[in-house]
Amino acid sequence: MRKILITLALSLTTGSTYADETISFKKGDRVVFVGPTFVERMARFGYLETALTLAMPEKELIVRNLGWSADTVMGESRGYEKPQSGYANLLKSIRDSKPTLLFLAYGPAESWTATPQEFATNYQKLLNDLKELSAKKVLVSPFLQENWGSPMPDPSAHNEDLRKHSETIEKLAKKNGFPHISLIDLIKPEIEKGKRLTMNSLHLDDTGYREFAKMFLAKLGLETPDLDTAKAIRIRDLTREKNSLHFHSWRPQNQTYILSFRKHEQGRHAKDLPKFAPHIAEKEKAIRNLLLTPEEQVHLPAKPKPFSWESIKPSRKAHLDMQKLQVPKDLELNVFASEPAIKNPVQSAWDERGRLWVATAESYPHIAPGFVINDKIIVLEDVDRDGVADRRQVFADGLLMPTAILPGHGGVYVGTSTEILHLRDTNGDGMADEKTILISGLGTEDTHHVVHSLRHTEDGKVGFNQSIYINTHVETPWGVRRLRKSGVWAFDPNTHDMEVFAYGLVNPWGHETDEFGQSFLTDGAGGSGIHYAFPGAAYVTSAYHSRAEVLPGLNPGQPKQCGLAIINSGIFPEKYRGLFVTNDFRGHRTISFRLSENGSGFFSAQKEDLIHVASKGTDRHGSSGMYRPVDIDEGPDGALYVNDWSNHIIQHGEVDFHDKRRDHEHGRIWRLLPKEASLTNHADLPKKKPVDWLNALASQELYVRRIARRLLVEKAGASILPTLLEKAKDINKDETLLEYLWTARSLRAKIPHELFERLAESENFRIRAAAIRLGYDNPEAINDPHPRVRLEAVCALHSQGDLKSVETLIRATDHETDRNIDFALREALRNLRPIWEGKTTFENHPTRLARVVALTGSQAPLDSLLTSLNSKQIDQSKRLSTLQALATAGQPKHLDAVLNACLDENLQAANRIVLLRSLLETKKNRNLMPVRDRGRLAKLFDHPVLGSDALGLAAYWNLNGAREVAIKRLLGASAEDLFALRLHMSTLATFGKPGIEKLIAFAQDTESTEAELAALEAIAQVDVVSAARLAPAFLAKISNEVDAAPLFAHLLRSAEAPAILASGLTGKTLSANSALAGIRAATTSGRDLSALVAAIRKAGNLKPMTQNLSAAEMKSLTSDVEKHGDPAIGEKIYRRKALACMACHAIGGVGSQVGPDLVSIGASAPIDYLVDSLLAPSKKIKEGYHLTVVNAKDGKVAAGLELSADKTKVVIRDASGAIIEIPAKQILSKSISPTSLMPAGLTASLTRDEFLHLTAFLSVLGKEGAYRYPKEAFVRSVEVPNAKSARTLRQANNFLKDPTERSNKLQALVNGSIPLAEVPASPNGSRYLRFRLQADVSEEIRFSLDEANGLHMQHEGRRVYFQPQAKMFKHSVKSGTHTYVLAISPQYPDDGIKLRFHSASAKVRLLD
DSSP: OOOEEEOOOOOOSTTOEEOSSOEEEOTTOEEEEEOSHHHHHHHHHOHHHHHHHHHSGGGOOEEEEOOOTTOOTTOTTOOSSOGGGHHHHHHHHHHHHOOSEEEEOOOTTHHHHSOHHHHHHHHHHHHHHTTTOOSEEEEEEOOOOOOOOTTSOOOHHHHHHHHHHHHHHHHHHHHHTOOEEEOTTSOOTTOOGGGOOBSSSSSBOHHHHHHHHHHHHHHTTOOOOOTTSHHHHHHHHHHHHHHHHHHHHHSOTTHHHHTSTTHHHHGGGGGGGGGHHHHHHHHHHHHHHHHHSOGGGOOOOOOOOOOOOEEOOOOHHHHHHHTTEEOOTTEEEEEEEETTTOSSEEEEEEOTTSOEEEEEOTTTTOOOTTOOOOEEEEEEEOTTOSSSOOEEEEEEEEESOEEEEEEETTEEEEEETTEEEEEEOSSSSSSOOEEEEEEEOOOOSOTTSSSEEEEEOTTSOEEEEEOTTOEEEEEETTEEEEEESSEEEEEOTTTOOEEEEEEOOSSOOOEEEOTTOOEEEOOSSOSSOOEEEOTTEEBTTOTTSOTTTSBOOSSTTOOOOEEEEEOOOTTSOTTTTTOEEEEETTTTEEEEEEEEEETTEEEEEEOOOSEEEOTTOSOTTOSSOOOOEEEEEEOTTSOEEEEEOOOSOOOSTTSOTTOTTSOSSOOEEEEEEETTOOOOOOTTGGGSOHHHHHHHTTOSOHHHHHHHHHHIIIIIGGGGHHHHHHHHTTOOOHHHHHHHHHHHHHTTOOOOHHHHHHHHTOSOHHHHHHHHHHTOOOGGGGGOSSHHHHHHHHHHHHHHOSHHHHHHHGGGGGSOOOHHHHHHHHHHHHHTHHHHTTTOOGGGOHHHHHHHHHHHOOSTTHHHHHHHHHTTOSOHHHHHHHHHHHHHHOOHHHHHHHHHHHTOTTSOHHHHHHHHHHHHHHHHHHOOOOSSOGGGGGGGTTOTTTHHHHHHHHHHHTOTTHHHHHHHHHHHSOTTOHHHHHHHHHHHHTTOHHHHHHHHHHHHHOOOHHHHHHHHHHHHHHOHHHHHHHHHHHHHHOOTTSOOHHHHHHHTTBSSHHHHHHHHTTTOOOOHHHHHHHHHHHHTSSSOOHHHHHHHHHHTTOOOOOSSOOHHHHHHHHHHHHHHOOHHHHHHHHTOTTTTHHHHOEETTEEOOSSOOOTTHHHHSOHHHHHHHHHOGGGOOOTTOOEEEEEETTSBEEEEEEEEEOSSEEEEEOTTSOEEEEEGGGEEEEEEESOOSSOTTGGGGSOHHHHHHHHHHHHHTTSSSTTSOOSSEEOOEEEEEOHHHHTTOOSHHHHHHSOGGGEEEEEOOTTSEEOGGGSOOOTTSOEEEEEEEEESSOEEEEEEOSOOTTEEEEETTEEEOEETTTTEEEEEEOSEEEEEEEEEOTTSOTTOEEOEEEOSSSOEEEOO
């Protein structure tokens, strides 16, 4: 075989190729391409590789593509676990590919984001770091962007940047002695439409990649072979198949679980990745064989026959399963479609002709090497309109896990793996024959977090969601768009631009808008129900916001929910209209909520279940399908249609991807409607004329209006605009005018000002808000009487992004704000900070300045604020917020004013406490103090209300004399008053060594176990080593009743303490509860403390349980759980303090939030999963609940659930529930540990029977029956006196005034009953419960119960009278927080009390 030498002519002219040496292709060369989107898509089109293969057949080149959408030379797109890991991942992937010839094609993404100088520096670093590779390196520069005219961008400026970056690459190539290939001449920006080479002005289309291959080979001095011969077509097909296999081998689906921080769960599947190699080699062998085959002997396979319509009917099994489903008495349910016609339906959507398009994903959740990918898009049609699909057609197959679908623009949008496609049938045979990649660059980190919830937006865009583990990196014609973790996107099909609409949620699998275009989301892995969304809103898990900043959901404590619809159809009775309907897929039910207004947002109250499985109506073993609703939509007949995944296993990473119980055979779509309903029929609308579609915009049915809008936009197009805008002038109804303007905006029309003005003057605030969202520029809306309009105004002004807009939006603070408006203001001020900081005085308006400081921490307004304060220009009602702003962000001179206020006796004591605590936080976080005479603080030491806070602050300021006062207070406090003792001890510990010495002496002298424990905890906060030396002797003498968990938590935050503690426990004996507390703290520390665990286990005589059961052992155990487990006994075991289940988990939102809410765990998890989770918790860790480990510079370690992180501090909630704040300046490192917050071996103290009962309890949570969380609201979280406090109580009023520190939290049972046996009795036998509620309105509320004899209720010290006939307490409340005490006489039954709570408006809520 002759050696091919391709000499690249040396030239420095743009568009040419040069090299200092020749490039030689050798037989078997490994040719690797690396770069951004156009490289990634090269593998999909396959033209260049096919051309190289045909041009040099004897070389048997091995070609690998490592392209990644929107990637940069710093690997910005490749940081799938952590952004900063992208560069290391880039280097690793290149090295692992073992290239002999490496083509680097960077620059397209950097042309948007980096200067040529920055680009050159970063590129040179990459080249330096690749020097050890022996591969020949070739630098490839980018091509230009086409000019398509409006509405696409003018590419002139971008093309100039592309030319500069291309020149930079050429210089780098020359500097490093590398060949350079320029593609700058591939695209002629001003070329006419018929000759364009891109599909959106930026990304090459099929013709573009052909021309690219031709140019590339010409640059190499090769002739381009004919790519249209049968041989070339077959080789290209095989090449694309090979590239797909290679993609799955190096960018596998579910990377998070196989290669990243959850690999402890599914990392075993990493061994499958090399198994793709034989399949890749098989394709390459087939290509080589084809190369040796004469052209005349190569025949193309016959084109697949179009899928014809098939007659279908629901399966007998589906009809039988329907009998297990229950619906309200006035509704009825039928099977619209089922297996075998559909299997595993993920999302469905209706087209304008009344046909249902269904995305099915039988290959979910993971593909193995050799698996034939063949997921489908199926079209269902109800020909005779009897509510049952009569036929189906496969529109597309060969897809990989399509998780989103949306008919539109002459085809269908499909979200699949890393792409959003648009599929079209161009020849009318009912089968997709044209595929356009609209978006690439979606992550492969998790297949149940990829694109979902595709939907049409009111302004003509296409919305979709992505979830927590997905990272999206997209090059658009307008620039690079990135989103890390969860969020909601809006894609404009007219311009191909994208924008993030909202950030966060764990798995936002549901997005719906109401008739005014207001957005609402559901979360398939969160627990907060419905979420109200507005532009830029952020929720839990947002990569760009701390947990303290994000917005809450409307229904805390709800199970995970999937899909969302609003009942708008007129066929439903009035009581159902306006209900928000979503799916509790874990609990086998479809549920509903009613929303009501609340400031700029909403309240949400759960209402009736619309579909649920009857008791014992589920197949626990997964031998057949079960009701797993995942999507819901209104159909053309007005009924609700529910997609049923029909799968026993719904866990993703927690259950093996290839578990045999994963059902790939079943799937149903259910139809829910009122009995005797007068059905609508809108499938004929497309046959009508555009003027009829315009008239349909006034329909009473939202479904009709939405279809009419789509028809006008997609069918009539711009030609309808003159008629539309003319008719709009005569529209009298604001709601209809809004529909007209939405349609006009979707057609990219400029909306006349007078039409906008009519909406802005509407009496309906929702219409006014919609006008702003639609683009009406109305700065005066910032003063609108309704907060929702003001919220939209802030968002709109934020998007305008100039100084005038900022100065206008801050005027929202002239009115009352709420959490949504505060969030929007903070986002605007933060993102636009370079525009306003130091460039405006905000009219020296004190309130506005104070809010700017509070929201941003900016110091720019502080001097103006101080001047206003000193000159008494600030209203008294605003004085506190001004002082807080000075304390939060101020310098010492500003803090002087705050200290002055603390000493001002004219200021309310409560406000002075706030300021003292603000000064304390400033010292802790910023190490700043007032400058002038801090000793004045001593005047407050003896103050009856402020004294403790003042002394605590003085300790941090290290004021002379303060330590002596603290010692005196400690020694003078009663050993019974633990609240006071802990307060004084904490203060004394702050003084360092002298204070610690006093605390050690106190601990050694006191005879009170509780006081000694408090002293040790205080010592441990400052001097862990001393506390660790003292702790073993103390632990050895305490009983099971003493809670040692907080002490262990404090001790194990030190790197040195574990070894000291382990040594000190030698020969000692611990109570079982103390040992369990120690094991729990040690195993959730984020470190290997196995030596300490062994010492504690030995001291506590705890035998470790087997964590890994054999298949036979697991089968036996799960069988025994079903046969012998008693959930009632199990609930009592669950409540044991020693097990600490309730210290970590909530049920229905009530309880601790350290671990996942267990409200429906039994309905979603098989018993073996529960057993595994109890025995080896780190095998199964839910999203968002991984252990974060923070190492501080002082040697301390904090481990737990990360609550928030910002520039000032990281906040952790540890396994004991304690909140730990670590100042940012003290943090050495932060990492995620593959360790569960639930410690292994926690069940070691249980007998086998107890373990069975506990598992049985967990296995029924969420299932129909006694352990399904009731919809009724009960008083579930109460405070009860602790044992010591109870001994001194004589009446309810005493407990009302008792501080929280002298009480314990008590949670109700799942059924809402408060177990009175767990409430300590007072000397006269009475028991007391205290609870609180928050009222946002004035309203009469009710507390109802079955038995009231022997009960007495007080509100703020006044009696609330019982109404015997109604069996309830009635009470009128005003806006604010309210405290109630319930006194229970000794005669009241001991079996518990159920106190039901009723609020007609849902604007009064119980506090946890």
